[in-house]
Amino acid sequence: MRVGVLQENLAKALSVVGRAVSSRSTMPVLGNILLEARDNQLRLAATNLEIGVNCWIGAIVEDEGAITVPARLLVDFVGNLPPERVDMELSVRTQTLNLRCLKIEANLKGIDAAEFPHIPTVSEQNGPGLMDSGDGVAIELESNGLRRMVDQVVFAASSDDSRPTLTGVEVTFHNSRITMAATDGYRLSLRSAPVESALPDDKMVVIVPAKSLAEFARISADADENQPVQVLVTQSRNQILFQIWGRNQEGKGGSFHRVELASQLIDARFPDYHAIIPKTHTTRTVVDTAAFLKAVRLAILFARDNANIVRLRINPANGAANGQLSLTATSAEVGDSVNDIDALVEGNDLEIAFNGKYLIDVLSQIEQPQVLLETTQPTRPGTLRPVGMGEDEFLHVVMPMHPSR
Amino acid sequence: MSIPRKIIHLDLDAFFCAVEELRDPALAGKAFAVGGPPESRGVVASCSYPARRLGIHSAMPMARAVRLCPQLIIVPARHGAYSAVSRQVMARLHALTPQVEQISIDEAFLDVGDHGEPAEAIARQLQTAIRAELSLPCSLGVASNKLVAKIANNVGKAAARGDSPPNAILAVPPGEEAAFLAPLPAEALWGVGPRTAERLAALGIHTIGDIARWAEADLVRRFGKHGADLSRHARGIDDRPIVVEHERKSVSQETTFSRDVSDRALLEQTLTGQAQDVSRILRKQQLAGTTVKLKLRWADFTTLTRQTTLPQPIDDAATILATVRTLLARTWQGQPVRLIGVGVSGFAEEGARQMSLWEQPDARTERLSEVVQALRSRYGEQALRRGSDLGAAPLR
Numbered sequence: 186m187r188v189g190v191l192q193e194n195l196a197k198a199l200s201v202v203g204r205a206v207s208s209r210s211t212m213p214v215l216g217n218i219l220l221e222a223r224d225n226q227l228r229l230a231a232t233n234l235e236i237g238v239n240c241w242i243g244a245i246v247e248d249e250g251a252i253t254v255p256a257r258l259l260v261d262f263v264g265n266l267p268p269e270r271v272d273m274e275l276s277v278r279t280q281t282l283n284l285r286c287l288k289i290e291a292n293l294k295g296i297d298a299a300e301f302p303h304i305p306t307v308s309e310q311n312g313p314g315l316m317d318s319g320d321g322v323a324i325e326l327e328s329n330g331l332r333r334m335v336d337q338v339v340f341a342a343s344s345d346d347s348r349p350t351l352t353g354v355e356v357t358f359h360n361s362r363i364t365m366a367a368t369d370g371y372r373l374s375l376r377s378a379p380v381e382s383a384l385p386d387d388k389m390v391v392i393v394p395a396k397s398l399a400e401f402a403r404i405s406a407d408a409d410e411n412q413p414v415q416v417l418v419t420q421s422r423n424q425i426l427f428q429i430w431g432r433n434q435e436g437k438g439g440s441f442h443r444v445e446l447a448s449q450l451i452d453a454r455f456p457d458y459h460a461i462i463p464k465t466h467t468t469r470t471v472v473d474t475a476a477f478l479k480a481v482r483l484a485i486l487f488a489r490d491n492a493n494i495v496r497l498r499i500n501p502a503n504g505a506a507n508g509q510l511s512l513t514a515t516s517a518e519v520g521d522s523v524n525d526i527d528a529l530v531e532g533n534d535l536e537i538a539f540n541g542k543y544l545i546d547v548l549s550q551i552e553q554p555q556v557l558l559e560t561t562q563p564t565r566p567g568t569l570r571p572v573g574m575g576e577d578e579f580l581h582v583v584m585p586m587h588p589s590r
Numbered sequence: 591m592s593i594p595r596k597i598i599h600l601d602l603d604a605f606f607c608a609v610e611e612l613r614d615p616a617l618a619g620k621a622f623a624v625g626g627p628p629e630s631r632g633v634v635a636s637c638s639y640p641a642r643r644l645g646i647h648s649a650m651p652m653a654r655a656v657r658l659c660p661q662l663i664i665v666p667a668r669h670g671a672y673s674a675v676s677r678q679v680m681a682r683l684h685a686l687t688p689q690v691e692q693i694s695i696d697e698a699f700l701d702v703g704d705h706g707e708p709a710e711a712i713a714r715q716l717q718t719a720i721r722a723e724l725s726l727p728c729s730l731g732v733a734s735n736k737l738v739a740k741i742a743n744n745v746g747k748a749a750a751r752g753d754s755p756p757n758a759i760l761a762v763p764p765g766e767e768a769a770f771l772a773p774l775p776a777e778a779l780w781g782v783g784p785r786t787a788e789r790l791a792a793l794g795i796h797t798i799g800d801i802a803r804w805a806e807a808d809l810v811r812r813f814g815k816h817g818a819d820l821s822r823h824a825r826g827i828d829d830r831p832i833v834v835e836h837e838r839k840s841v842s843q844e845t846t847f848s849r850d851v852s853d854r855a856l857l858e859q860t861l862t863g864q865a866q867d868v869s870r871i872l873r874k875q876q877l878a879g880t881t882v883k884l885k886l887r888w889a890d891f892t893t894l895t896r897q898t899t900l901p902q903p904i905d906d907a908a909t910i911l912a913t914v915r916t917l918l919a920r921t922w923q924g925q926p927v928r929l930i931g932v933g934v935s936g937f938a939e940e941g942a943r944q945m946s947l948w949e950q951p952d953a954r955t956e957r958l959s960e961v962v963q964a965l966r967s968r969y970g971e972q973a974l975r976r977g978s979d980l981g982a983a984p985l986r
Contacts, residue, residue: 345900347916370946371902461947492880492903492944540902540944566947584945587878 186250186275188222192266192286193439194242198229199260201240201404201444206256207233214300217253218260220273220282221298222246226442230304231256235449236397237304238404241442250275251298252282262291306445307417307428321420322389324358325382325413328405328429333552334365334376335402337579340546342395343369353392355455358384366458367395372543372583373458382413391418392455393425397448404444405429423450462582463566466559468532470499471572472510474556478548480512480524485541487522488514494586495541499560501530510558514541537563538586547581594764596709596732597832598700599739600716601747602679603727603755605696606636609675610665612725619753621646622663626969628653635667640753668968678724686716691832699736701832710761717759727755733762737828741771741778767826772799779823781816789813798824841877842885842933843867850889850926857922857930861914862907864932869907872934878903878943881936882910884917887929896921899936902944910934 199218207215210233219230227244230237252275263271266286274283275295282293307323335354343351348370357364361384364377405414412430419426425448431441484495491514498511508530515521537560548556553571560567569581602608606624611617621641626632632652641662646655656662676695683690689701702712713730720726729750731743739762746760762770771779777787779798789812795801801809801824809817822828843864851857861884872878882904883897896917904910914932965974 345913347912368947369901370948371944373947456948458947542901564945582947584947584949587943587945 186220186222186252186273187247188220188227188274189245189247189270189272190227190242191439192263192268192271194441195227195229195271195439196263196266197407197439198227198240198242198441199263201407201441202229202231202238203256203260204400204403205231205233205236205238210234214253214296215302216256217296217301218256219251219253219298219301221251222273223249230301232302232304234302235394236400237302237447238400239304239306239445239447241444242440243442250277252280252295253298253301254282254293254295258293262293304445305419305424305426305447307415307426308445321417322358322385323415323417324363324380324384325415326363326380328408328412328414329410330378331363331414331416332402332405332408334363334378335398337376337550338365338367338374339395339399339402340367340550341369341372341374341581342367345369349451350392350453350455352395353451353453353455354395354398355390355392357388357390359388366455368456368458371540372547372581373461374547375458375462375580375582377578389418390455391422391425392451392453394448394451397425397446401427401429401446404446407431407440408444418450423452424448425450461566462580463559463561463568466532466561466568468499468501468530468535468560470508470510470531470558470560471529471555472526472558474548474551474554474571476526477510477556478545480510480526481541481544481548483524484512484514484522485545486514487516487519488541490516490519492586493541493543494538495544496536496538499528499530499535499537499558501532501534535560535563537567539567539583540586543583547583593703594734596702596705596712597734597736597739598702598709598713598716599731599733599736599743600683600698600700600713601729601743602676602696603729603747603757604636604638604642605676605726606667606672607638608726608755609668609672611638613671617663617665620663621659621661622665623652623655624665624667625652626666627664628656632664639755643753666968670964670968675724675726679720679726679728682716682719682723686712689832689834691834699739699832710759713759713761717757721757727757729756729758731760731762733767734764735767735826735828736830736832737780737823738762738767738770738826740780741774744778745774768799768802768824771824771826772797772802774798776801779820781819781823786813786816786820839937840879840883840933840935841868841871841875842883842931844885844929844931846887846929847927850928851930852924852926854922854924857918857927858915860930861918861932862911864930865911865914866907868910868932868934869905872905877934877937878905879934879936880904881934882913882917883931883933883935884914884921885929885931885933886918886921886927889926889928891928893929894921903937905934905943906946906949 202218221228225246226241228239228241230239269286271286280295280297282295284291338354342354351369354365354367361380362377363380366375408429409432415428417426427446429444431443481495488495496513500509502508508528509525510528511525513523547569551571553573555572556569557572558567558569563585566582566584570579610624621644623634623637623641625635634648634650634652634655636648637646644659646658672695680692683698683700687700687702691699702709705712709732713732717728717730720728729743729747731739731746733739733742742760742762746758747756750756750758776782776790776795776798801820806821809821845860880903881897881899883895885895887893898913962974
């Protein structure tokens with residue numbers, strides 16, 4: 186293998202695949218990144234067997250070939266190189282990769298590429314007639330929209346591996362819509378949008394690990410917005426693949442041609458969340474999203490030593506006084522804080538306590554200037570959604586903290 | 591010389607019996623004992639002063655107590671009621687000073703150094719108030735340290751004779767500690783058990799005064815570090831401060847198996863029961879914690895703990911169980927387990943807890959748990975057990 190690439194592109198590709206590297210595995214090759222030179226592209230790949238990422242960048246290939254080298258060392262080494270051409274050459278006999286950049290030279294001892302696990306790709310699955318054959322299901326989705334959807338639900342998934350189902354996001358394709366739902370048992374984030382491309386006739390539901398979707402969202406921040414993302418669910422319904430197209434312009438920060446992300450699906454039944462979505466409310470509060478977010482960020486400075494408890498006091502307009510949302514947080518050690526923000530309040534006054542971190546998580550994902558909070562009682566769930574979006578488009582349900590007893 | 595401290599030791603007289611007499615005044619003046627029935631190998635938890643006069647004492651097998659006094663009235667223990675009354679007593683002590691160290695359900699030390707009045711006067715007011723407001727007898731010892739205050743209380747109570755509670759108060763003025771202790775038998779000193787007493791007697795040491803006169807260096811040579819404590823205590827010296835009771839830091843349950851267990855199903859079944867117990871205690875005490883702990887002890891007594899910190903405080907059995915099962919899966923590789931336990935700690939202030947979306951307070955489960963708790967507090971923890979626990983229960 187003999188190949189030349191730009192340092193920026195190589196560094197970008199390493200950042201794309203880097204998080205899929207297995208940090209602690211009994212298989213040493215999983216701690217490595219695969220480099221494969223072929224067809225005037227360099228493919229970089231990493232996998233922890235749950236998620237696998239392939240990234241192709243432009244390259245000048247003089248001799249085709251492949252090797253795996255330790256991820257940590259390669260990432261740190263390339264990250265410190267100047268933005269110039271990097272030449273790599275493999276000594277097949279010793280399985281050592283020689284890297285040169287200007288006057289810098291290094292030799293990295295690798296592991297044979299043949300030991301690296303196979304990561305499925307859309308291109309190999311996409312045999313003729315697949316879209317109609319029912320073998321797998323392939324869907325094209327708008328890249329930017331899909332990324333925003335993921336960002337708005339993925340934070341609500343559980344990070345607790347003892348509840349594996351809740352570490353996933355339920356993704357449903359049905360009636361020309363895609364719907365995503367995530368819950369950690371304390372809050373639920375629901376997002377739905379129309380899909381323009383053809384969908385299978387039958388409803389399709391899969392549970393995608395939240396980590397994989399978060400990785401998709403991170404990578405697709407560098408995607409070409411004009412090119413759709415291909416999403417493919419394999420025939421056996423145990424894997425989901427994403428194909429993301431790069432911006433393909435040589436420029437600062439580097440770029441990739443194409444990325445494919447493959448993830449295992451979670452084989453479980455997602456809890457039925459429809460029953461826990463409140464059907465009614467007794468207090469309806471409309472407030473400026475940025476002001477609300479800022480107020481919670483201030484409150485949590487005091488709340489973080491005390492289970493992040495942020496108390497909301499909601500007061501409807503009274504005579505000349507505007508409606509108000511008042512946030513308080515108290516810590517025995519640090520002190521306390523109160524913050525009043527103007528709000529449009531309809532209905533009863535109410536005091537309710539939430540985990541401030543949960544409020545920050547959802548408010549920071551709302552782009553609309555105003556947010557609607559609907560509540561009933563201090564021990565019943567509250568719902569949040571951006572003003573201007575329907576309940577069927579974006580809905581966040583959050584359980585309060587039980588009031589002090 | 592620093593200003594002497596003002597320490598009070600308070601002990602509720604025959605506490606369980608006093609509470610039972612409040613419930614049933616007809617018991618007053620009768621020989622009765624609180625505890626388990628003789629036919630189920632019950633023991634005397636507490637006995638009335640008339641019963642004591644017949645030679646019955648606490649920790650005695652009930653069967654033997656009945657042989658000593660065939661008319662003995664046996665009253666089943668109601669631990670819930672005793673705890674409730676104890677809390678009322680302790681609340682009165684805390685109202686007097688924050689410097690309260692509760693030793694047990696019926697015993698506490700107080701440091702009343704911040705009060706201008708003499709400690710003996712404060713002790714008398716306390717005794718009067720507890721009798722007037724709670725109708726409970728108590729005895730108090732007053733001294734410049736915990737050791738002498740406690741011994742003074744014992745001496746004061748022992749001096750009282752008769753069928754009524756001692757209601758004793760004995761104060762040892764500062765500077766007279768050693769003189770007060772000197773005539774008492776060596777066993778009256780903390781840390782002098784039957785074995786130490788025997789070894790002391792072999793040296794011709796019978797009273798605390800004998801210990802105080804003995805060369806400290808020689809006691810250290812014979813008894814090690816314990817010898818130094820003996821010597822100091824015998825001279826009435828004790829610098830230990832009042833350890834103000836801390837808030838509860840954790841709730842846990844442990845099971846020692848009668849035979850080491852290598853069966854995963856049995857371990858998980860035990861964890862299930864423990865998670866339910868811990869959850870019940872947490873809810874009762876209105877606590878919720880973020881840290882869940884698994885404790886394991888192998889056959890060779892190696893003990894290890896593994897814990898997980900959750901993003902929000904929890905108190906429900908399902909989450910506790912799911913978390914310890916994950917910890918067990920990571921830690922246990924089939925080796926025989928001698929002891930297994932579950933704990934929750936990391937409590938938030940105010941006992942606030944994150945509620946769950948699927949939280950459905952199940953009225954039947956809550957009622958069942960209340961009934962089980964009531965039965966256990968009346969007849970003891972062993973009175974009612976899950977059938978699934980019987981295989982794992984320690985042999986008694």
